[in-house]
Amino acid sequence: MDITALLAQAANLMLTGMVGVFVFLSILIIAVKGLSKFAAPDEPTQPGRRINKSKPSDAEQVPGEHLAAISAAISQYRNQHFQSEK
């Protein structure tokens, strides 16, 4: 094929190619921005909540059970102790 014709094709390809790449990635920019808006609201609060939730629940639940067990044990012991002393 004639070189000048090939050159014209190559120039055409260069133009279409660059326009194509820019258009595609520009659409992707818009998509990613939309994605961030759509995905952002729930996420930042989640880790915070998780931490807030987990700590108090740990602090409340486990000592609560322990307290009940301990107080029950103490009262039982006291009852036995008192009875034996008496």
Add this chain to the structure above:
Amino acid sequence: MDGLLNLWSATGLANLTFPALAMIAVGCGLLYLAIAKGFEPLLLVPIGFGAILTNIPVAGLADPGGLLYYVYYIGIDSGVFPLLIFMGVGALTDFSALIANPRMLLLGAAAQFGIFATLFGAILLNYVPGFEFTLQDASAIAIIGGADGPTAIFLASRLSPELLGAIAVAAYSYMALVPIIQPPIMRLLTTEEERNIAMPQLRAVSKQEKILFPLGVLTLTLLFLPAATPLVGMFCLGNLMRESGVVDRLSNSAQNEIINITTIFLGLAVGSKLAADQFLTVETIGILVLGAVAFSIGTASGVYMAKVMNRFAGDSPINPLVGAAGVSAVPMAARVVNKVGLESNPHNFLLMHAMGPNVAGVLGSAVAAGILLALVG
């Protein structure tokens, strides 16, 4: 006596030709670069060794029936190996920096100008006697400017298989040479003041965004550029396995075992294309020159685009150096940006900011490959 003569005619010494010897020397040269200089050793070791094996006379490893022939036929002629590697690269890629600052996609797009300008340059080279590049050849050569090995091999195997050896060697050699090729261009095109620009810290990116990103990219590909689906699809699959967090075993395999095994055979198969009659041509010299030009133009256009964007950036400035990372070559190009930035300002760490355009460059070169396949293939 006849027996002795027959034995002699079966030895390598009797059959060794000068071109084959020269190619064995090229293979040894690649091994030297890989082992002694540390240039892309993961690929240049199998490629160099494959080149030596291919050129061993009588054995015919790259002829029909030989091991390397089948490895090439199964892995590269079919396009499977580069795509498996792309899946692994997807599983290794973290898109957070890009999702946090999606404008960086424009830098990844601008750097692809290296590809299309080189395509024009390759055709221009036809004016020199001895060169006869078709539009397919020129496209396959130009993709070297995408600085992405698997993409280059995939496109070359589709468009111009006879040039594949030289294209793959040029692509991987120049990727190894990124720290030498890029900094002078970056310094030439930027002022000291521009290199000092500090960029605002990137926001944290949620897991949901990271999971939806590959799916979004895939959706856009199937809508606008289905020709790029093999590359982008495998890339997105790898990335989704990584980010979903539910298939860590698969993600780890893609990042390690699969990519490693494929790399060995991909290298050998590329090496099998380094036969004397295919490689020792004037076209190879043209490809090596055009590859360097493609890299340089890609780097320069990325930097220029970043300068233009910085003009309109307002309160969140862009350091023009990060534009150079738009030629994929992950993560080497981003490291080079960081290094050149630190030379101007030892407190300005640009690595994370450069990772955005860097991974955008991977997508950009896959898209460019898709466009070339759609228009020329």
